[in-house]
Amino acid sequence: NNAASGKGIQSLTRAQTSHPLDPLSAAEIKVAVATVRAAGATPEVRDGMRFVEVVLSEPEKNVVALADAYFFPPFQPSLLPRSKGGAVIPSKLPPRRARLGGHHRGKVVVSRTIRDVQPPMDAVEYAECEAVVKDYPPFQDAMKKRGIDDMDLVMVDAWLVKVTYVCLSIIAEAEAPYLRLAKLFIFLHEFEDRKLVPLPPADPLRNYTPGHTRGGVDRSDVKPLQIIQPDGPSFRINGQFVEWQKWNFRIGFTPREGLVLHSVAYVDGSRGRRPIAHRLSFVEMVVPYGDPNEPHYRKNAFDAGEDGLGKNAHSLKRGCDCLGYIKYFDAHFTNFTGGVETIENCVCLHEEDHGILWKHQDWRTGLAEVRRSRRLTVSFICTVANYEYGFYWHFYQDGKIEAEVKLTGILSLGALQPGEVRKYGTTIAPGLYAPVHQHFFVARMDMAVDCKPGEAYNQVVEVNVKVEESGENNVHNNAFYTEETLLKTESQAMRDCNQLSARHWIIRNTRTVNRTGQLTGYKLVPGSNCLPLAGSEAKFLRRAEFLKHNLWVTPYALDENFPGGEFPNQNPRVGEGLASWVKQNRSLEETDIVLWYIFGITHVPRLEDWPVMPVEHIGFMLQYLKAAMMLQCRHVPFRPSTCERDYV
């Protein structure tokens, strides 16, 4: 019997064990699948059901607030959403619901049938596609023409294009997939062996496994480096709930997005828990290629909407993927036939030392004050065919959040005719060619800066630094100043980066002020970025119209989750997703703000990216603004003794 606060709230029996935002457990997925299967009219229907995604139907924000305030520790009735008639507290939360998305080739698995769309491709379908192609006699003949009799040496990768599939055939010894290939074009219903491009020669340098690189050539001079936390980590974990250094948030996971961060907040002394975001995740990524020739112009993978960043996540290994004192989270999915599969150690959470946090040495006295920066890192890594992507969210002690993507893995290659050189890419090895391409990532940030439950008091302001006019007030011509522009509507909020004006965006609370009377906010600081280099009439930009700007802002809406619409896979339709929603031109002056930040890297392949590409980094930052967070990071303790014994 808890003592509630003095607001007349009855203390109720609270029996909730799953927070409404916890990802579905294996058991819940089983129940969901069984329920749907049981609804099949005939045994044939029931057995033929295919399950692409079973995912938690996330509850509305007021249910989340209720759970945070009342059903999950710490009990904080002050966080209860306020309705007109005062706080109404049910005895338990509404039941959790699983959402079974879409259909598969017209077979209904949920009460709603959506025509003319495709859910993401499943690994089984890729395997079936590969098997069909390899069994097809004309394909086998084509391989024989290239000197390959043993079809076990052949691998066929499917790519999703239009309503059919196009496949690139790839041939390799087992240890080096993607590194030798033949150029053939196979659509699901047609096969064409165009020009005979011979197989590139087997290159002794193409393998990267220890078995191939060892034998005297492995470096022997990398001495071990251990990260030891003798008193354990500084974070506390309760189920999916994480607390660390005034930060708290919940870990979520979906098949499409992978890692999701819910209810991100910062505990700020006497101001208490200050919400920052409802939900942060990467909702899409697109990789368009710059070669106009077959088959490269068809390559513009939507790695989230066509394949799923979460479904393709890795099981991570201590000492390899992550170093230090690690807390792992598992992820559960349904497989194609409705069984439950678990990726163990799928999300990694750990602390890192991150150099100095701040320093000042007084030149008059010589006295130095310095504090080291610790960051909490939450991440997962996925493979989408040839490429690897690591998605990292870093939390810092000064109120900063950094989003970072690490790109590695294997380039998507083409074979060249002997002596052929292409304008649109790099000859990466004898007979092998890597076309130039771009990687775009879409971060969806459902913000809640200083918004208590039920409040929708955010807006977005663009800041540009401007050169002052010459004249009486600027006789020395040195002056410049910041200009703030409120993004009032969705059409005003389609914006691009501009380094020369130090452009950034503030997500501002319209009603909360700091001690100097300024409105509090969070600042989105772009990192390096670009825009699509394809012509604006390029076909893939119909599906990927959202790439045309670096920033979009929308008011929160329940169904607006994926910028290419819910089913971007081979979607021939125009007018789905972000670029369509903003045509409503809704007001953004004071609302529940969703930011879509789109950042890209233009990848001109280097020889050094082959056979495996060293990690490239790209990202952006969110920083507290006008909230006087430094007052917090002043308090990071001085620890001169951390490493005294390490000494040359």
Next chain:
Amino acid sequence: NNAASGKGIQSLTRAQTSHPLDPLSAAEIKVAVATVRAAGATPEVRDGMRFVEVVLSEPEKNVVALADAYFFPPFQPSLLPRSKGGAVIPSKLPPRRARLGGHHRGKVVVSRTIRDVQPPMDAVEYAECEAVVKDYPPFQDAMKKRGIDDMDLVMVDAWLVKVTYVCLSIIAEAEAPYLRLAKLFIFLHEFEDRKLVPLPPADPLRNYTPGHTRGGVDRSDVKPLQIIQPDGPSFRINGQFVEWQKWNFRIGFTPREGLVLHSVAYVDGSRGRRPIAHRLSFVEMVVPYGDPNEPHYRKNAFDAGEDGLGKNAHSLKRGCDCLGYIKYFDAHFTNFTGGVETIENCVCLHEEDHGILWKHQDWRTGLAEVRRSRRLTVSFICTVANYEYGFYWHFYQDGKIEAEVKLTGILSLGALQPGEVRKYGTTIAPGLYAPVHQHFFVARMDMAVDCKPGEAYNQVVEVNVKVEESGENNVHNNAFYTEETLLKTESQAMRDCNQLSARHWIIRNTRTVNRTGQLTGYKLVPGSNCLPLAGSEAKFLRRAEFLKHNLWVTPYALDENFPGGEFPNQNPRVGEGLASWVKQNRSLEETDIVLWYIFGITHVPRLEDWPVMPVEHIGFMLQYLKAAMMLQCRHVPFRPSTCERDYV
């Protein structure tokens, strides 16, 4: 008696103990000072001598090559510079020379007198300036008007402007310099107490020392994190020579630049030692402010040329400034009166784990290969009055070099009238104002990509990614491609960053090819950057004309070391330094290339930057290109056991 190679080279007695590039030792500085002093004509001249900089006169490149090839291990006669008459090997290297730069207020301390220039300001001069001002009765009266009777509470900071000094008077309790201030203007020969701006109120939040932030508010939940290398570090040090993971280079240090890296090379298997750069350092930084009012428009500090990044370096502390297994280097300077002062532990060298180096997981087999990235970091930190700058060079296992600057310390502030708000900055605390400003850094990179001693076979190529025209060859409008432009002359090589075209620059060897026949190179990859926001007629841009472009390229010349000329301090002359040298428009088609990369950050102060600013990062990268370095980082060993015992 060493066995020399078969080229008829006599084995000579080699007694060199100092490499020609080693910074001057304390003993060498003493000898230099004594020599100069003895040359004074009278006792008054000898006693009145003031020493601002005593620095190694770096030998010509052929002497360095000779030392590397023959006098210092490993003995590599193949590196001997080739002259027309064959290798000529002296029995010892020429003697080391110290260069005593400049003069002080017209007093000659070296045989050459340079008129109308000022060397960098010395700490003694700052102190004298402060004392003079504090002893001046009208200044004391002005302080009394503001309620300050005790002049021990007053601190006066001098700024270097024109040929006189302007001082800002700063008042503060001992532990919080820079955080309360009065606005007075003092030129060396005039004093003016303009408007009475009252002292801002004493703000309880302004202090950041443990004494002020402790007492229940210090964070107690940061658990220790130790970095342990039980088998020692992977680097090897021999004097100033460093070897690590195929990298090798020499550590240098000067009063003006601080850390200098000499003779940077990468050992690439059978290709042997491949030079990359002769010399890398930060040669200048400039901080212009955007407020047109007194005194801010005068603030455009040249922190290297006016003060010296090296002279103002810190003595670093293990566990605070650097973590892990540290090798420190000391730095020696002369003080104003000719004594030798040593900054112990001035340069920090250590290894860091840097996350994953590369990864690929085969989706067919589930087999994952992953390697962790280790980097070697060399750094120093300096204070220039209120600000701190940390300069870091990171070396990676994939042939990448990263230059990083960390900005921290205390903002340069102004006081406001009660109720006053300024367009040109941020009200940071009651009565305190931080004007918007920019920080520009100049990296000078004397390159030697794949150049053996005596070779000058480099050129610079700009790369832009371009949208392909629509038409027959681009029917799908997806095409883009890279365009390379050789920067043939100095005037063609004044370039700015452009993210939209993925602009970068290649320092290319004109005669060395990789295995696919392409010319080898190194790629300069810009990070975030900007240009000056002051009007092009701003006065400070006369001295700082080099800020007008992000990249400049010059052919190497002995005296072209500092972009604002050798004496930028209060220099009223136009036409010194980089912007003047390039007017010669020398050819860059095949030469000994010096790159000047200038990168800036526009700093719109945040409340959270006060009282001490959390670190901001800015930098750029150098990456191997067309040299197939990945073949090297394949060989980084797999070490799954590094951290097995750390487990939640």
